[in-house]
Amino acid sequence: MQVPFNIPYTTGNELKYIEDCINTGKICGDGKYTKLVNKYLEETLFANKILLTTSCTHALEMAAIQMGLKEGDEVICPAYTFVSTANPILLRGAKVIFAEIDEKTLNIDLDDVERKITNKTKAIFPVHYAGVSCDMDSLMDIAKKNNIMVCEDAAQALYSTYKNRYLGTIGDYGCFSFHETKNYVCGEGGAISINSADALAVEKAEIIREKGTDRSKFYRGQVDKYTWVDIGSSYLPSDMLAAFLYAQLEAKNEIFERRERVYNRYYEGLKELQDKGIIRLPIIPDFCKSNYHMFYILCESEKQRDYLMANLKQAGITAVFHYLPLHTAPVGEKMGYKKGQLPITEKIGATLLRLPMYADLTDEQVDYVISNIKNLLLK
Incomplete structure (x- = not known):
């Protein structure tokens, strides 16, 4: 039996909507389906303003520009994350301050965040790992006390909640991903949530997204011509991608239920190994409702993890490790970081193994x- 790591789920309406998009005669950004997706996300997330972007990376870049990050500023984020969390900070000339992660949830350690706040700290970029929420009340209290902005990297966390509030809508900004490995996909894509009720914040985001122009106001008939008014870039995705994504979002409950079933089957089937102290399974705090983005196991050692990964591959199962901690990467070393500074992050990076996880995964495949x-770990 072959069990790939990921197969993007399709609902059956993707091609239908793409064809309709083509027939509208407008396949560039901000067409019919871009507007439908923005509105759908705003209504279902109870968000102030959502703008579809070309990727979550670009949504994070927009947030960094929106925050006015500059040389001399410091931004705290976890080292156990994808490079897209850190790159937007560096692109603005600001300094990345890597924080340790919590061993239970694998999210940013708030005690370490507090230790690393200085008078130069301008923002915190928390990551909701595997769709499991950070302790957002405590994080927002820290931010408010220190006059620090918060951008939630919710790339993996669309429709996960913290105390019944959707992740990505709690901080000043939230960023989402629709990459093919995520729960809801369009190949490549993302979105930014502007959570301030200030109309100027929304207007600024639209300008940044439209290459620094006020073209969005022009299309709404608010100005008779558009012009270059600020810095920005081309962060609009094709409306054809939005058409694909709209079909995905329409089926969000079905996709959620399928992933939940897979997650629970893994958990129940592997609990025996956790009870014997051989592996550790994911932990979802009571304050969080997960979107079941990922199922991982934590092994006793890197040797055990690599042994398991290699032998599963021989059996036709693609299980993969995840992030190499950013502070130990070449760029992290150039920034002055070195191995040993974030021991929990390094331990997780060496022992975590992600199992195949997608909506079409069958019970037979999960059981396999x-x-x-x-069989490999009980020998």
Whole structure:
């Protein structure tokens, strides 16, 4: 049996909507389906303003510009994340301050965040790892006390909640991903949530997204011509991608239920190994409702993780590790970081193994993965 790591889910309406998009005669950004997706996300997330972007990376770049980050500023984020969390900070000339992660949730350690705040700290970029929420009340209290902005990297967390509030809508900004490995996809794509009720904040985001021009106001008939008014870039995705995504979002409940079933089957099937102290399974705090983006296991050692990964591959199962901690990467070393500074992050980076996880995964495939893991680890 072959069990790939990921297969993008399709609902059956993607091509229908793409064809309709083509027939409208407008396939560039901010067409019919871009507007439908923006509105759908705003209504279902109870968000102030959502703008579709070309990627979550670009949404994070927009947030960094919106925050006015500049040389001399410091921004705290976890080292256990994708490079897209850190790059937007560096692109603005600001300094990345890497924080440790919590060993239970793998999210940013708020005690370490507080230790690393200085008078130069301008923002915190928390990451909701695997769709599991950070403790947002505590994080926002820290931010408010120190007059610091918050941008939630919710790339993996669309429709996850913290105390019944959707992730990405709690901080000053939230950023989402629709990459093919995420729950809801369009190949490449993202979105930014502007959570301030200030109309000027929304207007500024539209200008940044439209190459620094006020073209969005022009299209709404608010100005008779548009012009270059600020810095920005081309962050609009094709309306054809939005058409694909709209079909995905329409099926969000079905996709959620399928992923929840897979997650729970993994958990129940592998709990015996956790009870024996051989592996550790994911932890979802009571304050969080997960979107079941990922199922991972934490092994006893890097040696055990690599042994398991190699032997699962031999059985036709693609299980993969995740982030190499950013502070130990070449760029992190150039910034002055070195191995040993964030021991929990480094331990997780060496022992975490992600199992195949997608909406079309069958019970038979999940059971095949479980039985192979048990056979390998119970020897």
